Amino acid sequence: MFDEVKELHALKGGSDKAFETIYRRYSGKLYNFIMTISRGDTYMAEEIVQSTFIKLWEVREQIEPERSILSYLSTIAKNMLMNKYQRQTVEFLYQQLLLKEQPAYDTATEKETDRKWLEDYVDELIEQLPPSRKKIFILSRKKELSTKEIAEIMQISVSTVETQLSLATKFIRKQFEKNYDKLFLLSMLFINLT
Known part of the structure; x- marks a missing residue:
């Protein structure tokens, strides 16, 4: 029986096992969420899911175990996706500038x-x-x-x-x-x- 609060407390304490359990439980759901908001971009969804879980590990000590981890992961993933799109826009504009000045x-x-x-x-x-x-x-x-x-x-x-x-x-x-x-x-x- 999965006990989210217990797993989050363990993760907060640095448990690799808790991290793997949370990854297995939520990575698929997070992938589907990113697929929806990225309009089916599988490469983007895979990259964002991996980056989100890396971020989760990096900030594990700040986790509030009583709050929904899926909501927390979704917020991180959505922000990462938006940042990636912003970077791509800047890169596109930069390429356009180069073409115009070429x-x-x-x-x-x-x-x-x-x-x-x-x-x-x-x-x-x-x-x-x-x-x-x-x-x-x-x-x-x-x-x-x-x-x-x-x-x-x-x-x-x-x-x-x-x-x-x-x-x-x-x-x-x-x-x-x-x-x-x-x-x-x-x-x-x-x-x-x-």
């Missing part, structure tokens, strides 16, 4: 240089990850293995692989977001020019 000549070489620079930058960030997280990330993103295949290779659970992938992605995203303010200013410039 000279008429062929920019294939410039795009290839940008792509190579971006790949090198991501590779540098990957090198900063802890060894096992780095290996999981490379197997997933570079070798394109599934979480199940990675779990079998590394002899760990699928949920551990998913958590490690989310942590790696979050780290890389945070590094990119350090330059987010510049993108935001450029997007505002673009809005004013149009």
Whole structure:
């Protein structure tokens, strides 16, 4: 019999088992919620669910066990989704600004240089990850293995692989977001020019 308050008290105390129990109980419901508000974007729903549970673990000491955890998780997930959409809007506006300011000549070489620079930058960030997280990330993103295949290779659970992938992605995203303010200013410039 699932006792939410008891599990939340255990989670608040740092229990991995309580975290896994709550994850198994609510991840599907949260996924369906995000699928609804993201209009069926499965990739987005998976990413937001993982990020939400990582956030739950990070703020576990602030949890109020008497309050509904599903409501709490839904609020975190909805805010993360809205932030992601805002970032995508800024990135889109930035790309539009670049297209508007671009000279008429062929920019294939410039795009290839940008792509190579971006790949090198991501590779540098990957090198900063802890060894096992780095290996999981490379197997997933570079070798394109599934979480199940990675779990079998590394002899760990699928949920551990998913958590490690989310942590790696979050780290890389945070590094990119350090330059987010510049993108935001450029997007505002673009809005004013149009």
